[in-house]
Amino acid sequence: MEEKTQPTADLPHPARDEIVLTEVLFALSDPARLEIVRQLAGGPIEAARCNPFDPSxxxxxxxxxxxxxxxxxxxxxxxxxxxxxxxxxxxxxxxxFPGLLDAVLG
Structure with a gap:
């Protein structure tokens, strides 16, 4: 039986089949969160180096x-x-959600 959530270093992450479109769209609706996603589109980043558009x-x-x-x-x-x-x-x-990220980041 497949586990519903996959813990990663004590932080829970939803399994692929648990990702919900409305939650993804909400997460991407904030400019600061969207900026983080844009930075991560280029590859993994250490959390300390990830800067939303406003460094303050x-x-x-x-x-x-x-x-x-x-x-x-x-x-x-x-x-x-x-x-x-x-x-x-x-x-x-x-x-x-095929094409969603390309549409949001493009």
Missing amino acids: IAKSTKSHLMKVLREAGVIRNEALARGRLLTLRRDDLDAR
Whole structure:
């Protein structure tokens, strides 16, 4: 029997079949979250180096932005040594909603 959520370094990530379009669209509707996704479209980034368009955004706000993206299934947030590695879940999103990321990022 397949597990419904896949824990990754103590942070839960939805399985591919649990990613919901309305949650993804909500996550992508915020300009700061969308900027994070645009940065991740180029490849994985260490969380400390990922900067929303406004560098004055508080660390707690930045953490919340990434939490919304992670819980919606847009990004993966994994432990990396003493930090965290952020990755865009392009394969999962393209499988669930073909063309969505290209349309949003294009």
